[in-house]
Amino acid sequence: MKIKIQFWIKRIVSIFDDDISFFAASLSFYSILSIIPMLWVLFFILDQLGAFEDYFARVKVFLVESLIPSHAETITNYLEGFMKNAGRMGGVGLVYIVITSILFYRNFQYIVNKIFMVPNHSFLHSLATYLILAFLMPAALGVSFYLSDYIQRITGDGHKIFGEFALLSYFMIWMLFFVLFKVSPNMSINVRIALKVSFVASLIWHVAKWGFVQYTLVNQTFSTLYGSFSALLFLLVWVYLSWLLLLHGLKVCYLMHCHYGKYD
Known part of the structure; x- marks a missing residue:
């Protein structure tokens, strides 16, 4: 019994790896650098999917509220201004969008494989995975909102459900x-491991999101000191916290994978 307790204590302690905080900081920097290019790609693809045209605005609201739970309106104005400028950059802007997006994804993959202690994917594999995710995510968001409206029409009780x-x-x-x-x-x-860990991680993420919103409403220190610039600071903090939660979830996924030793 004592050995089992010691084993699980070591497992729990190993989740909180000091390197993860540095990894989260690195990904936060790359996220801020590439957030406009990636959103531009997502919105551009979604805009081309005519079947989901009616859900474009709702997807945009969902993405913005996920990125920054507080000051969403301010950040939305910033993003819309940046994305209008990005749309006028032409070929050079397109190259910039591709490069920053790939750099972000390569950095993310390096960190993930570092956590899982495995070698990196090849460049072509990484590029293919990124492109697949870039095209599937807008379509998946559009389908999700379509299904929510469909269920609402059938049940007539959609507002209570969604x-x-x-x-x-x-x-x-x-x-x-x-x-x-x-x-x-x-x-x-x-x-099964990925489903279980992602379920708990997403639950913690939503609880953290609620807590973060309550904190920003109560604590007005940042707003007093930095004024409108505080919205960007809150964006940085929330992006960092989100990466911390995601990377710790990946660490738990790795530890469970090692413990149970199960493969697909």
Whole structure:
């Protein structure tokens, strides 16, 4: 009994790896650098999918509220201004979008494979995975909102089921975490493990999001000191916290994979 307790204590302690905080900081920097290019790609692809044209605005709201739970309106204005400028950059802007997006994804893959202690994917494999995710994510978001409207029309009780996107938002974040946990490591991860860990990680993420919003409403220190610039600071903090949660989830996924030793 004592040995089992010591074993699980070591396992729990190993989750909180000091390197993960540095990894999260690195990914936060790359996220801020590439957030406009990646959103431009997502919105451009979604805009080309005529079947989901009616859901474009709702997808945009979902993405912005996921990126920054507070000051969403301010960040939306920033993003719209940046994206209008990005659309006028021409060929050079397109090259910049591709390069920053690939750099972000390569950095993410390096960190994930470092956590899982496996070699990196080849460049072509990474590029193919990134392109697949870039095209599938907008389509998946559009389908999710379409299904929510479809269920609402059938049941006539959609607002109670999907009030303020609550359940739908949780499901989409869960599926996003699951895909990242399953696809990102350069190894085969058991589907059940990825589903369980991503479910808990997405639940913690939503609780953290609620807590973060409450904190920003109560604590006005940043707003007093930095004024409108505080919205960007909150964006940085939330992006960093989100990466911390995601990377710790990946660490748990790796430890469970090692403990149970199951492969697909």
